[in-house]
Amino acid sequence: MQPVPALLTFLLLLPLVLHGQPQLVRSELSSVDESGTLQCVVHLPNNSIFLQQLDRLQTTVQELIGKYEQELSRAKEFAHAPEDQDSQALEMNRMQESRNPGVISSPYDHPAFNLLRLELEGAQELAAQLKAEGGNNGAADLLHQLQSQVTNASLTLKLLADSNHRSFRALRQEVEVLEGRLSECEREKEQEQSSRDPGLPLAPGSCAHEGLQKVGRPLVLKLNWRGFSHKAGAWGRDSAPDPASSLYWVAPLRVDGRYFDFYRLHKSYDDLVLLKHYEQWKMGYGDGSGNTVYRNFMYFNYYGTNDMAKVDLSSNTLVLQRPLPGATYNNRFSYAGVPWTDIDFAGDEKGLWVLYATEESKGNLVVSHLNDSTLEVEQTWHTSQYKPALSGAFMACGVLYALRSLSTRQEEIFYAFDTATGQEHHLSILLDKMLETLHGINYCPWDHKLYVYNDGFLVNYDLTFLTLKPRMPTPLIKRPFGVRAPPKSFKSNKPS
Structure with a gap:
């Protein structure tokens, strides 16, 4: 008999157990051989009906395993994606912030959060399909609990991302307020210093x-x-x-x-x-x-x-x-x-x-x-x-x-x-x-x-x-062609 993986053995036996027929199937597990493969012996009844059911269940399980492996492969590919994707995402976020300063990218779009989200979605889908094939006995309750835990984990992940998003926005606003207060304090300090040291008094009629x-x-x-x-x-x-x-x-x-x-x-x-x-x-x-x-x-x-x-x-x-x-x-x-x-x-x-x-x-x-x-x-x-x-x-x-x-x-x-x-x-x-x-x-x-x-x-x-205070000469700044900053002026009329 060909060796059967432990996970496949469990999935082969699980539907029969879920249907309440434990006496029809008896399995005997041998020891692990020299190659590390677990040998499993399964005694099946001669009833063709049960054999057909078992065949259908085996087909269903294989399909589920294929889907799970496909989701797992996708998650692994995403986890081993090139690091430049993160840098590109960060660069796009910076460009978006420069164009729209008021819009802050959500941490829920970060690759690490996306990886966890995909894994949880795959596990949730697999648990739902296994539950659909099962009955209402103790194993079904176990799957129901598993599905609830996966759902709660997904919600927790999203709440965590949203909380980080709000915390980041609040922190940024607080930093902006502090920067404004710092600038105001600097202006007040300059004015106070100027008032303490006003320099030479103005001469009568002087505009210096x-x-x-x-x-x-x-x-x-x-x-x-x-x-x-x-x-x-x-x-x-x-x-x-x-x-x-x-x-x-x-x-x-x-x-x-x-x-x-x-x-x-x-x-x-x-x-x-x-x-x-x-x-x-x-x-x-x-x-x-x-x-x-x-x-x-x-x-x-x-x-x-x-x-x-x-x-x-x-x-x-x-x-x-x-x-x-x-x-x-x-x-x-x-x-x-x-x-x-x-x-x-x-x-x-x-x-x-x-x-x-x-x-x-x-x-x-x-x-x-x-x-x-x-x-x-x-x-x-x-x-x-x-x-x-x-x-x-x-x-x-x-x-x-x-x-x-x-x-x-x-x-x-x-x-x-x-x-x-x-x-x-x-x-x-x-x-x-x-x-x-x-x-x-x-x-x-x-x-x-x-x-x-x-x-x-x-x-x-x-x-x-x-x-007026003496100023050090500053070098001329060469502006790019076509860039000017003209002062805001108002209409001036001279009588003709």
């Missing part, structure tokens, strides 16, 4: 800096000379970079917060504090709190029009009146919480400016550089900021700085527009305030201060700029 860094604490000088009910107005110093005198001016509006009729001039800071040695003049045709003083002339919006007006402070004489092309007026696009500021004048180291909005700009803030002698518009820039959403703005070294209100006690300088380059920048410089509304904001290049009319009180702020 890299932009605004911070705003000091508010210094409340006093209440305006007309009283607490005059909440709207403006005040400051001559905004020329080298004024001929240390003139201070205060211009409260009427109680209605619109009409500009009186102003006072003080020859020094002490005179302003002590309310002495001043000149008081009646204007009678000013509109809003957007006025400023530049080279001993006051510039403001003429009442009820879009005209720009120029008054000689030495004689209180209106010397020039000229319309501002396209500018809206009569409270069309004023600052948030500050009505009647359609036209806002500003002076700095670069000259005289006017800030306004037009219907063409759809209310966005427009910046124009003026000829301070003729009030002719020399050049215009259009920004991306909606003027009624801003609480105020000022110019410093040709850079527009815009503010917005954060609360009743704090403002934020959040936006800057450089007229020299046409580039905009977003920043966050906090500015504390004593009362809710900042009505008139004027910058003085001579002392680098902001002069603010805060609900009737005269307040000023020290400004700190980032000083």
